[in-house]
Amino acid sequence: MRYDSITDAIGNTPLVRIDPAVHGLRSIDLYAKLEMLSPFGSVKDRTAWNMARPELAAAVESGSQIVELSSGNTAKALAVIAGMHGLRFKSVTNRMRIPEIKELLLLLGAEIEELPGQSECLDPTNTEDPLTLFHQALSGSDSPLLHTDQYFNPRNIQAHAAGTGPEIITDLGGAPDWFIACVGTAGSSTGVATVLRAHDPSVRVVGLVAAKSDFIPGIRTRDEVHEVGLFDPRTYDSIEEVDSGEAIDGMVTLIRRCGMLAGPTGGAAYFGALRHLREIDATLTERKTAVFIVCDRVESYLSYIRHRRPELLGGTRARHAIGDLTAAEVAAxxxxSVQDARPWIDAVRPLVIDLRSTFAYSALHMAGAVNIVDEIFGELLRGGLPFSLKQPVLLACPVGEQSARYAALLTRMGHPDCRSLTGGIVAWRDAGAPLERD
Ligand SMILES: Cc1ncc(COP(=O)(O)O)c(C=O)c1O
Structure with a gap:
């Protein structure tokens, strides 16, 4: 294969059958579409190139900077494409949670601007959410910008309707019976689903999202997915949740048993596909076919894996980790409540730990609160309790979900008086309780 430009090598990715001895399905041939083998490393290479390509000549002419709301694969691909054309690229993102992806983006020449998450509850007098601020900054910018706008740009969907979907049909000699994909911007699943259904309306499409309050890098939770401009629930016959542990289990099987060095969303897609198909498989009397997407590779996620499954990287499994909590422990x-917390704070002077980002904390926080960002608090607890059992503790996060998990963990560790602030800093703010700024 000879190419004039690396961008000509985007797409035409392999469709590889998973060994039935690994997946165990009797009547379904399961195929992985290996988007991780695209030159910049992911399914988003097609998206980035399709969005940027028609604008590049004008951007070069005006010296525009490419900007995109992305903390991962779209940013990686755009950073490379920008560099190849002598343009600058800026990635605007909520908190960057995977350090090696941030470092890789910097290595690729990206500028990074981190915005706080909308749910982090900043200054209550500022009603503008970070996305609005981003769009204001775009329109108010003095220098020319090329905003590729992956969450709204139809060329995101089109990249997959023109490439990923038709490739699957060609390779299988028809549409599969099921198509299973993780949903981030919804571009790849929507583009592929549209083409498959146009070929055969009976194709069933399963969209996978991360479980509520969980984090699988690259995809959205069931609640977050509705904020995406390209997301249309009618694209999917069902939307199903995968948690980070299941994604890692699936990923390890793809890596160790199938030779596919997939990242967590590839693992989520494999796990979600099997869970969906297993029961159906038992009822089938004729052969069927299913395809799932492996979006990217594992190497960028080592710290994510170390945090959740240290034993996979030669470490020892943490005795105290929120990933091990049961739903019942978290519920209990x-x-x-904010109402009860105020006199309780005055009476027992608990250690108040604010688990939000440093950015959100420094904007506004409860008096006397210390800021330990949730992931760092998780790391601290792996070593044991960092405060006395006699010290009452109040945990606060944006809406009371993360703090409940950590309160459950502290309880499991034997702490007799730790509490999660119900409704989090948002509820505290909405009740008019005092917040301060340094
Ligand atoms: C690792 C990973 N998996 C899956 C997806 C989902 O793809 P899409 O944005 O097309 O829904 C993304 C999107 O950024 C991703 O980065």
Whole structure:
């Protein structure tokens, strides 16, 4: 294969059958569409190139900077494409949670601007959410910008309707019976689903999202997915949740048993596909076919894996980790309402731990609160309790979900008086309780 430009090598990715001895399905041939083998490393290469390509000549002419709301694969691909054309690229993102992806983006020449998450509850007098601020900054910018706008740009969907979907049909000699994909911007699943259904309306499409309050890098939770401009629930016959543990289990099987060095969303897609198909498989009398997407590779996620499954990287499994909590433990976590918390704070002077980002904390916080960002608090607890059992503790996060998990963990560790602030800093703010700024 000879190419004039690396961008000509985007797409035409392999469709590889998973060994039935690994997946165990009797009547379904399961195929992985290996988007991780695209030159910049992911399914988003097609999206980035299709969005940027028609604008590049004008951008070069005006010296525009490419900007995109992305903390991962779209940013990686755009950074490379920008560099190849002598343009600058800026990635605007909520908190960057995977350090090696941030470092890789910097290595690729990206500028990074981190915005706080909308749910982090900043200054209550500022009603503008971070996305609005981003769009204001775009329109108010003095220098020319090329905003590729992956969450709204129809060329995101089109990249997959023109490439990924038709490739699957060609390779299988028809549409599969099921198509299973993780949903981030919804571009790849929508583009592929549209083409498959046009070929055969009976194709069933399963969209996978991360479980509520969980984090699988690259995809959205069931609640978050509705904020995406390209997302249309009618694209999917069902939307199903995968949690980070299941994604890692699926990923390890793809890596160790199938030779596919997939990242967590590839693992989520494999796990979600099998869970969906297993029961159906038992009822089938003729052969069927299913395809799932492996979006990217594992190497960028080592810290994510170390955090959740240290034993996979030669470490020892943490004795105290929120990933090990049961739903019942989290549901039973000690909590306190804003109304009850105020006299309780005055009476027992608990250690107030604010689990939000440093950005959100420094904008506004409860008096006397210390800021330990949730992931760092998780790391601290792996070593044991960092405060006395006699010290009452109040945990606060944006809406009371993360703090409930940590309150459950502290309870499991034997802490007799730790509580999660119900409704989090948002509820505290909405009740008019005092917040301060340094
Ligand atoms: C690792 C990973 N998996 C899956 C997806 C989902 O793809 P899409 O944005 O097309 O829904 C993304 C999107 O950024 C991703 O980065």
């Amino acid at each position: 976590a000690p909590a306190i």
